[in-house]
Amino acid sequence: MNGASFPKLVLFDLDGTLLDSAPDMLATVNRMRAARGQGPMPLAELRPHVSKGSRAMSAAAFPALGGEVPQEMVREFLGIYEQELGRGSVLFDGVADLLTAIEADGARWGIVTNKPEYLAKQIVPALGWETRCAILIGGDTLSQRKPHPLPLLHAAQALETAIDDCVYVGDDQRDIDAARAAGMRSLAALWGYRPDGDQPQGWGADALVESARDLLRLALWSELR
Incomplete structure (x- = not known):
């Protein structure tokens, strides 16, 4: 140096x-949850997973998947996130x-x-x-x-x-x-x-x-x- x-x-x-960028990520997973008839996820529950990427956040948002997140859900996450990008960051x-x-x-x-x-x-x-x-x-x-x-x-x-x-x-x-x-x-x-x-x-x-x-x-x- x-x-x-x-x-x-x-x-x-x-x-x-x-x-x-956690607020944008939260908006993304909550749109995914709403589309499936589920209520919003609290920010405090998602925040620890943000640095782990889209698959980890999707797994946290949908615990019933047992960590097995299909690739189409990852694509869905990324598509919605692009729309939310920067809105709350x-x-x-x-x-x-x-x-x-x-x-x-x-x-x-x-x-x-x-x-x-x-x-x-x-x-x-x-x-x-x-x-x-x-x-x-x-x-x-x-x-x-x-x-x-x-x-x-x-x-x-x-x-x-x-x-x-x-x-x-x-x-x-x-x-x-x-x-x-x-x-x-x-x-x-x-x-x-x-x-x-x-x-x-x-x-x-x-x-x-x-x-x-x-x-x-x-x-x-x-x-x-």
């Missing part, structure tokens, strides 16, 4: 790390200031998410990030997705940045697993979506961070060097 306040490249997961507290600070330092930031690329590409311009985000990699951009290290390795290579000059920030164990496999330093975002019983202390991240605002604390980045 360089001697500046931030590493040269900070890569982020999207849902649960930069963006609180908000940035987590501190994210806007953090991204501005990274840019002001002369560093760059990008997004590596498991969300399908076509959906992620709709969110970025809606947030005014299309000229700010250095790279966007979705879950189907490459032949592998997290926890495989390929997306992180590809991002660093595409931006001609050494792995030692990158840090990945994510709220799920597979984020940290991907970073470790890539040889990249990582930060576990504790403000994200985690199911009961998750133990981020055991993920192997280089640091645990309670709030995005904590990432404005320059000493934290210095400790990663």
Whole structure:
């Protein structure tokens, strides 16, 4: 890592790390439930599953399936979610200031998410990030997705940045697993979506961070060097 306040490249997961997209996900599953004559699901019940993806959220919304979610239900989820995309999402507290600070330092930031690329590409311009985000990699951009290290390795290579000059920030164990496999330093975002019983202390991240605002604390980045 360089001697500046931030590493040269900070890569982020999207849902649960930069963006609180749980309200859009909730609207999606509740439309699916309504179509089947079922009442709405509380946000608190869905929220822990958001970072696990459409299949996991569908399984949580329809427990009678016993975790066996048919592919057509996944397609239904994605179709409805595209209609709900961005309607209720908000940035987590501190994210806007953090991204501005990274840019002001002369560093760059990008997004590596498991969300399908076509959906992620709709969110970025809606947030005014299309000229700010250095790279966007979705879950189907490459032949592998997290926890495989390929997306992180590809991002660093595409931006001609050494792995030692990158840090990945994510709220799920597979984020940290991907970073470790890539040889990249990582930060576990504790403000994200985690199911009961998750133990981020055991993920192997280089640091645990309670709030995005904590990432404005320059000493934290210095400790990663």
